[in-house]
Amino acid sequence: MDELDGNGAAGLLQEIFGTDMTIAVATCASCGSAAQIGESVLYAGGPGTVIRCRRCEGVLVVITQVRGRHCVDLMGIRALDMPVGSA
Amino acid sequence: MSPISHGFHRRHTVPDGAADRVPPGQYVTDGFPVLSAGPTPHTPLTEWTFSIRQGSSTVKSWTWQELQQLPAETATVDIHCVTRWSKLDTEWRGVSVDTLLDQVEHDAGYIMAFSDGGYTTNLPLADVTGGKAWVAFSFAGAPLEPEHGGPARLLVPHLYFWKSAKWVRGLELMDEDRPGFWETYGYNMYGDPWKEQRYQGD
Amino acid sequence: MEGTAVPRRLSSGPLSWEVATVTEVTSETPTVRTIKLGVPSWPGHRAGQHLDVRLTAEDGYSAERSYSIAAAADDPVAITVERLDDGEVSPYLTEDVRVGDELEIRGPVGGYFVWETADGGPLLLVGGGSGIVPLRAILRQREHSGSDVPVKLLYSARTLSDLIYRDELDSYHDGVEIIYTLTREQPAGWTGYTRRVDQALLAETAWPAGKDPLAFVCGPTSFVETVAGGLVALGYEPGRIKTERFGGTGGS
Numbered sequence: 001m002d003e004l005d006g007n008g009a010a011g012l013l014q015e016i017f018g019t020d021m022t023i024a025v026a027t028c029a030s031c032g033s034a035a036q037i038g039e040s041v042l043y044a045g046g047p048g049t050v051i052r053c054r055r056c057e058g059v060l061v062v063i064t065q066v067r068g069r070h071c072v073d074l075m076g077i078r079a080l081d082m083p084v085g086s087a
Numbered sequence: 088m089s090p091i092s093h094g095f096h097r098r099h100t101v102p103d104g105a106a107d108r109v110p111p112g113q114y115v116t117d118g119f120p121v122l123s124a125g126p127t128p129h130t131p132l133t134e135w136t137f138s139i140r141q142g143s144s145t146v147k148s149w150t151w152q153e154l155q156q157l158p159a160e161t162a163t164v165d166i167h168c169v170t171r172w173s174k175l176d177t178e179w180r181g182v183s184v185d186t187l188l189d190q191v192e193h194d195a196g197y198i199m200a201f202s203d204g205g206y207t208t209n210l211p212l213a214d215v216t217g218g219k220a221w222v223a224f225s226f227a228g229a230p231l232e233p234e235h236g237g238p239a240r241l242l243v244p245h246l247y248f249w250k251s252a253k254w255v256r257g258l259e260l261m262d263e264d265r266p267g268f269w270e271t272y273g274y275n276m277y278g279d280p281w282k283e284q285r286y287q288g289d
Numbered sequence: 290m291e292g293t294a295v296p297r298r299l300s301s302g303p304l305s306w307e308v309a310t311v312t313e314v315t316s317e318t319p320t321v322r323t324i325k326l327g328v329p330s331w332p333g334h335r336a337g338q339h340l341d342v343r344l345t346a347e348d349g350y351s352a353e354r355s356y357s358i359a360a361a362a363d364d365p366v367a368i369t370v371e372r373l374d375d376g377e378v379s380p381y382l383t384e385d386v387r388v389g390d391e392l393e394i395r396g397p398v399g400g401y402f403v404w405e406t407a408d409g410g411p412l413l414l415v416g417g418g419s420g421i422v423p424l425r426a427i428l429r430q431r432e433h434s435g436s437d438v439p440v441k442l443l444y445s446a447r448t449l450s451d452l453i454y455r456d457e458l459d460s461y462h463d464g465v466e467i468i469y470t471l472t473r474e475q476p477a478g479w480t481g482y483t484r485r486v487d488q489a490l491l492a493e494t495a496w497p498a499g500k501d502p503l504a505f506v507c508g509p510t511s512f513v514e515t516v517a518g519g520l521v522a523l524g525y526e527p528g529r530i531k532t533e534r535f536g537g538t539g540g541s
Contacts, residue, residue, distance in 0.1 A: 003126065003510055008355055010398035011304065011341040018303040020399035038401025039532065046122035047169050047249055047269045057126055059205075066286045067274035071485045073272065089309055089351065090391040092344040095381045097352075118375065171350075232517075 006037040009049055012063060013037070016070050029078040030058030037061075043085070052076075097171075105175060107214045108165055109200060110280035113173040119235065120172055127233045128203035128254050134240060137222060138257035139191050146260075147191050151238070156221070162221060164244035166251070167280040180241055181223030184215045184255065184258075199267055200241050203254040208267035209276065210243065210250055215258070220247055222227035247278040247285070293354065297365060301400060306343060307383035309394045311386055315324070317369060317453045321419070322383045323359055325367040326470050328394065334358050334366055337403040337423045337505065337533075340396025344378055354378045357422040357533075361429035366397070369453060371419040402461070402505065402533045408478060410438035410503055411496050415486065415516050417445045417508025420535060424507060425454050439464045445486050445512070447473040469493050486512070491519040498524030503531075510534040 006013075006022050013021035022038030033055040040060060043050040048064035053076070060076040074080075097114045109115060136149040149157070161180050167173045198215060201207050214220070223242040224231050231237035238251030243250045249269050270276050275284040283289060334340075338358050345351040356368040372383035386392070391497035404412070404427045412431070414424040421444055429437060440461075446452050448471055458467050470482035470490065482490060496502040504525060508517045512533045520530050 003534070004536055005532060007399050007402055007533045008536075010339070010401075011355065011395045014301075014304040014398050015395065020287070020301045020398065020400040033198070036401055040401070043123050043125060045120070045125060045536075047274055048124070048272055050124045052125060057204075059125070060491055062124075062272055064269070064272040064274070067288070071273045087511070089306070089345040089393050091347055092381065092392065093390070094385045095344045095352075096346045097350045097377070246306075287298065 004042040004044060005013055006040045006042055008042045008044060009051060009063075010038070012049060016063070016072060023083065025080075025081040026053075026060055026077045027079040028053035028056060028058055028060060029076050031056035032078070034079075034081075102155040102175075105267055108175060109173055110167055111283050113167055113171050113280070114178060116174055119174060120168070120170075121234045122168070122170060123205045123253070124206060129233060130203055130238075130254075130256075132238060136256065137187070137239070139187065140257055140259045141193065141195070145177075146193070147187075148257075149187075154182060154224075154239070157186055162223075162242070162244075164242075166248050168246050168248040169274065169278070169280075169285050177244075178227055179221065179223040180221065180222035180225035181239070184197050184201060184220040184241075185218065186221065187258075189223065190214060191260075193260050195262060197261040197264045199259040199261055199265060200250075200252040200255055201257055201259060202252045206252055206254070206268050208241075208252050209261070209265055209270060210246070211277070213265070214246065214277075215241075215243060219243065247275075247280050247281075249274065250278055292431070300382070304395055304398065306393045306395045309392050311388050311390045311392065312365070313367075314386065314388055318450055320383065320451075321369060322372075323367050323369045324382065324386060325365055326392070326394065328366060331366055332397070333362060334360070334397035335369040335400075335403045335405060336361055336426040337531075338397040338399045338426075339423065340366070340368065340394050340398065341534075342378065342382070343393040343395070344381060352378050356428070357419075359422050359426055361426055361433045363433055364429065369419070369422045369425075371453075390526050399533075401532050402507070404503070404505065406430065406436045406438075407433040408503060410440065410457035411500050412438055412440040413496050413502045413520075414440060415445075415495075415504065415506045415508075416442070416445075417486070417516075418451070418535075420496075420506075420508025420533070421453050421455070421535065422507075422511070424505060426507060428458070428465065429531040430500040432461070437464055439466075439496075439498060441468065441494065443465045443468045443470070443486065443491075445470045445508070447471065447474060449474075449476050449479075486516055486519075488519045488522060491516065492523060495520065495523060495525075498526075501526070501529070503529050505531045505533075507533040508535060510536070 051061040062073040166264040224239040241252040241255040309326040315323040359369040
């Protein structure tokens with residue numbers, strides 16, 4: 001399976017967070033590197049969606065969908081920078 | 088209510104005569120989808136070990152060579168992924184988990200399989216013994232490819248395939264059940280495809 | 290009702306699945322089709338964005354895929370889909386869907402891989418296979434907005450008949466240079482490139498790094514990684530290389 005990038009989770013993330021998350025800059029809790037989620041590594045198609053740090057492969061985000069609810073884990077992100085206001 | 092896409096159907100349905108081999112909600116595939124939660128690890132065989140752990144100690148460990156010297160079995164089984172594909176008559180070769188656990192004294196009720204890359208999945212001891220599970224290193228007559236979990240993966244075909252941990256490196260013995268990776272995020276602690284135990288509460 | 294407008298939502302605001310109607314279907318190549326969509330509360334899209342499509346079968350089985358929007362911001366929203374032999378969704382979208390059919394869509398999404406006229410250039414667009422789709426949206430956006438930003442488009446496909454939008458691409462003249470490479474089979478008399486994009490090909494065709502170009506790279510993951518790595522090696526600023534990776538040969 002090809003690894004995708006965070007762009008592939010754009011719809012899911014916007015549905016959950018109510019705003020475009022691909023441009024959000026995530027600081028990896030494992031290695032401290034900061035990158036836009038659109039550029040991070042995406043594993044999807046399996047039981048859930050996993051977004052990982054492109055530098056250290058540490059897990060940034062895990063999302064599963066259970067009985068109509070999204071279960072979201074952001075503990076792999078130490079800090080999240082979002083632009084103020086919507087486009 | 089989602090609009091029905093008229094004429095759209097899942098790629099494969101149940102082949103004739105195999106209906107009783109396909110759990111509810113599954114479809115049979117000829118392929119072998121590669122689905123992961125992370126990158127494919129590449130541990131050199133010279134560094135690879137399989138360990139049985141209890142708490143923080145390793146109670147028993149095998150190198151790749153030592154694993155290859157243990158009696159191996161061929162198992163032809165049907166496998167079922169929680170993402171709804173099933174594959175019938177898959178042929179594997181590996182060492183039975185019984186062979187490995189027989190060399191360890193313990194009274195654990197559960198195990199947590201752990202893999203390169205950090206993946207984990209929990210199982211009752213009873214579901215990895217009695218001939219129900221293997222550490223498999225060969226698929227369809229060839230060495231197991233990295234994208235499918237090689238050099239070795241856990242094989243527990245009677246449960247959903249997320250329990251068959253790819254790139255497995257060992258089993259941690261536990262007294263009590265504890266959720267592994269997908270179980271933590273809402274998937275069923277047990278995962279019986281015949282009861283459609285996909286999620287917690289199923 | 291008279292005087293009632295459909296409320297317009299923010300394109301970067303809360304999002305959920307909604308029902309779109311197929312308004313037009315155009316064959317681009319024997320295996321590629323463009324589907325124009327009517328979406329009641331469409332907020333407008335930007336060049337480079339994509340949308341998700343969800344199909345539901347009568348037994349409740351559903352499948353989701355993402356497709357790049359092939360249109361500029363002032364075009365009606367449309368996606369271009371390539372039929373994959375082992376695909377589950379693409380054969381349906383490229384063969385079965387008819388004008389008037391309904392599709393569930395979620396979008397537009399993706400603010401990371403977006404070009405707006407104000408972003409400037411010079412632009413380097415590199416597409417592999419169906420990775421050309423969002424790049425075509427960017428070219429149309431540039432054309433419609435009257436921008437004179439210079440563009441180089443490097444487009445890799447297997448054969449001549451696999452090229453999508455060929456006539457349209459060849460119609461761009463002012464400030465747009467299109468470079469094709471056909472990697473599997475070339476027609477008689479072909480004088481263009483005949484190999485997969487590699488470091489040397491990039492060095493020969495891409496803007497020099499000194500021009501501070503903005504690059505958009507789209508296609509299969511391995512293609513994108515090779516090109517992005519190659520551009521960094523040519524001195525491109527990593528923050529000015531935008532990438533969008535498709536699975537396999539670009540959606541299924």
